[in-house]
Amino acid sequence: MRGALIGCGFFAQNQLHAWRDIEGVEIVALCDRDPERLKRSGADFGIDKHYMDAAEMLATEHLDFVDIATTAPTHRLLVEQALRAGAHVICQKPFAETMADARAMVATAQATGLTLMVHENFRWQSPVRRVIELLREGAIGTPFFARVSFRSGYDVYSGQPYLAEGERFIIEDLGIHILDIARALLGDAVRISATTRRVNPRIRGEDVATMLLEHEGGATSVVDCSYASRRARESFPETAIEIDGELGTLKLEPGYRLVIECDGETVEDVAPTLLPWAERPWHNIQESVAIIQRHFIDCLGAGRAPETSAADNLHTLALVEAAYVSAAEKRIVELMEI
Ligand code: NAD
Ligand code: 89V
Numbered sequence: 001m002r003g004a005l006i007g008c009g010f011f012a013q014n015q016l017h018a019w020r021d022i023e024g025v026e027i028v029a030l031c032d033r034d035p036e037r038l039k040r041s042g043a044d045f046g047i048d049k050h051y052m053d054a055a056e057m058l059a060t061e062h063l064d065f066v067d068i069a070t071t072a073p074t075h076r077l078l079v080e081q082a083l084r085a086g087a088h089v090i091c092q093k094p095f096a097e098t099m100a101d102a103r104a105m106v107a108t109a110q111a112t113g114l115t116l117m118v119h120e121n122f123r124w125q126s127p128v129r130r131v132i133e134l135l136r137e138g139a140i141g142t143p144f145f146a147r148v149s150f151r152s153g154y155d156v157y158s159g160q161p162y163l164a165e166g167e168r169f170i171i172e173d174l175g176i177h178i179l180d181i182a183r184a185l186l187g188d189a190v191r192i193s194a195t196t197r198r199v200n201p202r203i204r205g206e207d208v209a210t211m212l213l214e215h216e217g218g219a220t221s222v223v224d225c226s227y228a229s230r231r232a233r234e235s236f237p238e239t240a241i242e243i244d245g246e247l248g249t250l251k252l253e254p255g256y257r258l259v260i261e262c263d264g265e266t267v268e269d270v271a272p273t274l275l276p277w278a279e280r281p282w283h284n285i286q287e288s289v290a291i292i293q294r295h296f297i298d299c300l301g302a303g304r305a306p307e308t309s310a311a312d313n314l315h316t317l318a319l320v321e322a323a324y325v326s327a328a329e330k331r332i333v334e335l336m337e338i
Contacts, residue, residue, distance in 0.1 A: 001297065004029040004063050004087075006054050006078055007070035008041035010159050011092070015069055015119075016045045017277040018290040022297055027067075031057045054078055058085035065300065068092060069119075071162060076101040079116065080108050088115040090296050094172055094320070095313050099338060102317050106310050117296050117306040118313040121288040122177035122239065123184040124295065127256050127270040131241055132184050140245030140262055146221040147242045148182045150174060151229040154236035154281075157203065169205025171196065171323050175225045179323070180308075180316040181239060182213060182221045188315050189213040189221075193332045194323040199228035211323050236281050256284075 003019060005012060005027055019027050029049035032038040038050045051057035058066070058081055066082040068075060068091040075091055082089045089109070095118045096102035109116035122128060135143060157164040163173055171179075171194070183189065191214045196206035211223040233254065241252040248262025256271040278286035292308065299306040306312075315335075322333040 001025050001064040001300065002028045002062065003065045003067055004031065004057060004061055005041075005067045005069060006031040006057075006082075007068060007074075007092075008032040008034075008037040009069065012041070012067075012069035013044075014282075014286050014289045015067055015293065016041060017275075017286070018293045019067070020045060021275075021290060022294055025297060028063070029057055029061050055081055058082060058087070063087045065089065065115075065296075067119075072097050076105055079105045083108050083112045083114050083116065086112075086114070088117075088300055090117045090119055090293070091310070092119045093121075093313075094176055095310060095317055099314070099317060099321055102310070102314055106314060109310060115296075115300055115306065116310040117299070118308055118310050119289075119292060120177065120180050120308040120313055120316065121285065121292045123181050123308065124292040125239070125284050125288040126272045126291065127252055127258065127284070128181055128184075128239060128241070129291070130258060130268070130270050131243070131250055131252050134250055134260065135185060135243060135245075139248070139260060140243065140250050141247030143186060143243050143245040144219050145244040146182060146185050146219070147224070147240075148178050148185070148221060149224050149240040149242075150178050150237075151224070151226040151231070151240075152234065152236040153228065153230045154234060156227060164203040166205050168324065169203060170207050170225050170227055171209045171211075171320055172205075174227070175209050175211070175223065175323065176316060176320050178223050178225055178239060179211070179213075179319040180313075181241070182215075182223050183316060183319070185241070185243060186213075186215040186219045186221055187217060189215050189319060189335055191332050191334050192319060192322045192326055194326040196324075196327040199226075206327075209323065209327070211326075213319070234281075237285050 031051040065088040194211040235254040251259040258268040260266040272287040318338040326333040
């Protein structure tokens, strides 16, 4: 399959490594508005077709798929251009800045019959995946409560300076992943309430958020995120999970320790693989990039919809929007409103 990557920035390097490892896939062209980034990624990955304009690339190259690794404000234009050029698309999160843009992109994909998937990778982290699989296999029976928690003091701003600049921060950038995990565990939510605050005075948006979700079927989850937590043991970028089911409890604890409490206690080491190109502590996320991109290619091959399709991601994005409304208006928000 012939692919092209648009956006050769900080995170796209992981995506290029992962594409290189997938048999039968070749990234044949790169696009970035920044000539230096374009040149560097081209040299690092031996890709010699370079474009500074996506429309020109799409008109020139014959592509099976396009990987969009730019930030959200550019997504709608690039996604629609790629779909209209006849390519399947995988697009980074946050998928869109507004629900209207997200819905429009899903409608364009439906009209073209092409696959549009969001690179929503946290639920594809292998430790998180193990929890999802155990739950889906019924290891603790029907779940009625989950806590999905990401608390860190890691400096994310030096690699991604834009995170310190936006009016919105943690729910839109990181909470989006944690809300998506809550959906993968307990299904879609019907209502949410949220509080936010900014602890770090050097950033513009909120760096702490606490959310309470009621899911279809009645289960409850608490989704809490912080980039302001000072801890003796930094756990970035691990998500801690605790789920109570009718038959037992599942816990994913810091240090990639999975505990199944059901007729006694079983402990599994679910540490992610350190891929040859990965580095700690990002290796958990980097492995998930490899897994999600394989899922995209497998789905294209099999002609089936990806688990993290753009249509599915509308529900995650709606939770993000609803959480901001709830925090601003200090009220419970029904997802139907969004
Ligand atoms: P970045 O700013 O480092 O890179 C974006 C690149 O896109 C830049 O090189 C920029 O020049 C280029 N670009 C922007 N508009 C363009 C256009 N119209 N045409 C061509 N090139 C264009 O950003 P980043 O930190 O790599 O983040 C990119 C996306 O990845 C964001 O949406 C971010 O949320 C996401 N991200 C995801 C994860 C994850 O684990 N899922 C981690 C980090 C970042
Ligand atoms: O996953 C992300 O979207 C990243 C980070 C882990 C730093 O929040 O921006």
